Amino acid sequence: MPYKDPAVAKRKNHERYLQKREQILAQAQKYYEEHREAQSANRKRWQQEHPEQMRGYGAKWRSDHPEENRKRILDYKDRLKVQVFDHYGRACKCCGETRKEFLSMDHVNGGGNKHRREAKLTNSTDLYLWIIRHNFPSDFQVLCHNCTAARGFYGYCPHEREQENRDESAFPLELFLQH
Numbered sequence: 001m002p003y004k005d006p007a008v009a010k011r012k013n014h015e016r017y018l019q020k021r022e023q024i025l026a027q028a029q030k031y032y033e034e035h036r037e038a039q040s041a042n043r044k045r046w047q048q049e050h051p052e053q054m055r056g057y058g059a060k061w062r063s064d065h066p067e068e069n070r071k072r073i074l075d076y077k078d079r080l081k082v083q084v085f086d087h088y089g090r091a092c093k094c095c096g097e098t099r100k101e102f103l104s105m106d107h108v109n110g111g112g113n114k115h116r117r118e119a120k121l122t123n124s125t126d127l128y129l130w131i132i133r134h135n136f137p138s139d140f141q142v143l144c145h146n147c148t149a150a151r152g153f154y155g156y157c158p159h160e161r162e163q164e165n166r167d168e169s170a171f172p173l174e175l176f177l178q179h
Protein backbone atom coordinates (compact mmCIF):
# COMPACT_ATOMS: atom_id res chain seq x y z
CA MET A 1 0.00 0.00 0.00
CA PRO A 2 1.60 3.29 -1.11
CA TYR A 3 1.97 6.08 1.47
CA LYS A 4 1.58 9.71 0.41
CA ASP A 5 4.06 11.06 2.93
CA PRO A 6 7.54 9.93 1.82
CA ALA A 7 8.84 10.03 5.41
CA VAL A 8 6.06 7.68 6.51
CA ALA A 9 6.68 5.47 3.52
CA LYS A 10 10.34 5.28 4.37
CA ARG A 11 9.61 4.39 8.00
CA LYS A 12 7.08 1.73 7.04
CA ASN A 13 9.49 0.24 4.55
CA HIS A 14 12.19 0.15 7.17
CA GLU A 15 9.85 -1.53 9.66
CA ARG A 16 8.98 -4.14 7.08
CA TYR A 17 12.66 -4.60 6.36
CA LEU A 18 13.43 -5.08 10.07
CA GLN A 19 10.67 -7.67 10.33
CA LYS A 20 12.06 -9.55 7.39
CA ARG A 21 15.68 -8.90 8.21
CA GLU A 22 16.47 -12.36 9.53
CA GLN A 23 14.78 -13.96 6.58
CA ILE A 24 16.61 -11.71 4.10
CA LEU A 25 19.97 -12.36 5.72
CA ALA A 26 19.34 -16.11 5.70
CA GLN A 27 18.39 -15.92 2.03
CA ALA A 28 21.45 -13.87 1.18
CA GLN A 29 23.67 -16.34 3.02
CA LYS A 30 22.04 -19.26 1.22
CA TYR A 31 22.40 -17.50 -2.13
CA TYR A 32 26.04 -16.69 -1.39
CA GLU A 33 26.82 -20.29 -0.50
CA GLU A 34 25.04 -21.66 -3.57
CA HIS A 35 26.76 -19.23 -5.93
CA ARG A 36 30.11 -18.88 -4.24
CA GLU A 37 32.10 -20.69 -6.91
CA ALA A 38 30.35 -19.03 -9.82
CA GLN A 39 30.82 -15.61 -8.23
CA SER A 40 34.47 -16.14 -7.55
CA ALA A 41 34.93 -17.34 -11.15
CA ASN A 42 33.12 -14.22 -12.37
CA ARG A 43 35.29 -12.01 -10.20
CA LYS A 44 38.46 -13.68 -11.49
CA ARG A 45 37.30 -13.32 -15.09
CA TRP A 46 36.49 -9.66 -14.57
CA GLN A 47 39.90 -9.09 -12.99
CA GLN A 48 41.62 -10.75 -15.94
CA GLU A 49 39.60 -8.77 -18.45
CA HIS A 50 40.32 -5.44 -16.70
CA PRO A 51 44.04 -5.43 -15.91
CA GLU A 52 44.13 -1.60 -16.05
CA GLN A 53 41.51 -1.18 -13.31
CA MET A 54 43.14 -3.90 -11.24
CA ARG A 55 46.46 -2.06 -11.45
CA GLY A 56 44.62 1.09 -10.39
CA TYR A 57 43.10 -0.66 -7.34
CA GLY A 58 46.50 -2.09 -6.47
CA ALA A 59 48.19 1.30 -6.73
CA LYS A 60 45.50 2.92 -4.57
CA TRP A 61 45.78 0.20 -1.91
CA ARG A 62 49.56 0.54 -1.92
CA SER A 63 49.48 4.30 -1.46
CA ASP A 64 46.78 4.00 1.25
CA HIS A 65 48.73 1.33 3.17
CA PRO A 66 52.45 2.16 2.76
CA GLU A 67 53.58 0.30 5.91
CA GLU A 68 51.62 -2.86 5.21
CA ASN A 69 52.69 -2.70 1.58
CA ARG A 70 56.34 -2.53 2.59
CA LYS A 71 55.87 -5.52 4.90
CA ARG A 72 54.09 -7.49 2.17
CA ILE A 73 56.92 -6.84 -0.27
CA LEU A 74 59.51 -7.94 2.28
CA ASP A 75 57.47 -11.08 3.06
CA TYR A 76 57.18 -11.81 -0.65
CA LYS A 77 60.92 -11.36 -1.20
CA ASP A 78 61.66 -13.53 1.84
CA ARG A 79 59.37 -16.27 0.55
CA LEU A 80 61.13 -16.30 -2.82
CA LYS A 81 64.53 -16.34 -1.15
CA VAL A 82 63.56 -19.19 1.18
CA GLN A 83 62.17 -21.20 -1.75
CA VAL A 84 65.43 -20.81 -3.71
CA PHE A 85 67.72 -21.48 -0.75
CA ASP A 86 65.68 -24.51 0.30
CA HIS A 87 66.49 -25.97 -3.09
CA TYR A 88 70.22 -25.15 -3.24
CA GLY A 89 70.95 -25.45 0.49
CA ARG A 90 70.90 -22.81 3.20
CA ALA A 91 74.68 -22.51 3.57
CA CYS A 92 77.63 -21.05 1.67
CA LYS A 93 79.13 -23.79 -0.52
CA CYS A 94 82.59 -22.43 0.26
CA CYS A 95 82.72 -21.58 3.99
CA GLY A 96 79.47 -22.97 5.38
CA GLU A 97 78.07 -19.58 6.46
CA THR A 98 74.37 -20.10 7.27
CA ARG A 99 73.06 -16.64 8.26
CA LYS A 100 70.62 -15.77 5.50
CA GLU A 101 71.57 -12.09 5.48
CA PHE A 102 75.04 -13.07 4.23
CA LEU A 103 73.93 -15.50 1.53
CA SER A 104 73.33 -14.97 -2.16
CA MET A 105 73.07 -16.99 -5.35
CA ASP A 106 76.16 -17.47 -7.49
CA HIS A 107 76.74 -18.73 -11.00
CA VAL A 108 78.85 -21.88 -10.70
CA ASN A 109 80.99 -21.01 -13.74
CA GLY A 110 80.90 -17.23 -13.40
CA GLY A 111 78.96 -15.19 -15.94
CA GLY A 112 76.56 -13.87 -13.30
CA ASN A 113 76.75 -10.29 -14.59
CA LYS A 114 76.25 -11.33 -18.21
CA HIS A 115 73.26 -13.47 -17.21
CA ARG A 116 71.71 -10.64 -15.18
CA ARG A 117 72.14 -8.27 -18.12
CA GLU A 118 70.72 -10.66 -20.69
CA ALA A 119 67.76 -11.72 -18.55
CA LYS A 120 67.23 -8.07 -17.47
CA LEU A 121 67.43 -8.90 -13.76
CA THR A 122 67.94 -5.75 -11.73
CA ASN A 123 68.04 -7.17 -8.19
CA SER A 124 68.27 -10.39 -6.21
CA THR A 125 64.48 -10.80 -6.09
CA ASP A 126 64.40 -10.77 -9.92
CA LEU A 127 67.07 -13.45 -9.89
CA TYR A 128 65.14 -15.62 -7.37
CA LEU A 129 62.01 -15.34 -9.54
CA TRP A 130 64.01 -16.22 -12.64
CA ILE A 131 65.52 -19.28 -10.93
CA ILE A 132 62.09 -20.48 -9.73
CA ARG A 133 60.51 -19.95 -13.18
CA HIS A 134 63.38 -21.83 -14.82
CA ASN A 135 62.92 -24.75 -12.45
CA PHE A 136 66.11 -24.32 -10.38
CA PRO A 137 68.92 -24.72 -12.97
CA SER A 138 71.91 -26.72 -11.78
CA ASP A 139 74.52 -24.06 -12.60
CA PHE A 140 73.70 -22.01 -9.50
CA GLN A 141 75.07 -22.37 -5.99
CA VAL A 142 74.78 -20.60 -2.64
CA LEU A 143 77.74 -18.44 -1.62
CA CYS A 144 78.13 -15.85 1.12
CA HIS A 145 78.95 -12.26 0.20
CA ASN A 146 82.54 -12.69 1.49
CA CYS A 147 83.28 -15.67 -0.69
CA THR A 148 81.52 -14.09 -3.69
CA ALA A 149 83.53 -10.87 -3.29
CA ALA A 150 86.88 -12.68 -2.93
CA ARG A 151 86.21 -14.73 -6.05
CA GLY A 152 85.25 -11.56 -7.91
CA PHE A 153 88.32 -9.58 -6.84
CA TYR A 154 91.02 -12.27 -6.77
CA GLY A 155 89.58 -15.09 -8.88
CA TYR A 156 89.71 -17.42 -5.87
CA CYS A 157 88.51 -17.54 -2.28
CA PRO A 158 91.11 -17.84 0.51
CA HIS A 159 88.95 -20.62 1.99
CA GLU A 160 89.74 -22.78 -1.06
CA ARG A 161 93.51 -22.26 -0.56
CA GLU A 162 93.23 -23.04 3.15
CA GLN A 163 91.34 -26.18 2.24
CA GLU A 164 94.07 -27.18 -0.26
CA ASN A 165 96.73 -26.67 2.43
CA ARG A 166 94.73 -28.79 4.83
CA ASP A 167 94.41 -31.52 2.23
CA GLU A 168 98.18 -31.58 1.74
CA SER A 169 98.91 -31.79 5.44
CA ALA A 170 96.34 -34.53 5.80
CA PHE A 171 98.45 -36.57 3.38
CA PRO A 172 102.07 -35.46 3.94
CA LEU A 173 104.38 -35.32 0.92
CA GLU A 174 107.11 -37.32 2.72
CA LEU A 175 104.74 -40.21 3.24
CA PHE A 176 103.81 -40.05 -0.44
CA LEU A 177 107.51 -40.07 -1.54
CA GLN A 178 108.41 -43.08 0.60
CA HIS A 179 106.27 -45.39 -1.51
Ligand SMILES: [Zn+2]
Pocket residue numbers: 092093094095096097143144145146147148
Ligand atom coordinates in the same frame (compact mmCIF):
# COMPACT_ATOMS: atom_id res chain seq x y z
ZN1 LIG B 1 81.32 -18.18 2.32
Ligand SMILES: [Zn+2]
Pocket residue numbers: 094095146147157158159160
Ligand atom coordinates in the same frame (compact mmCIF):
# COMPACT_ATOMS: atom_id res chain seq x y z
ZN1 LIG C 1 85.08 -18.85 0.77
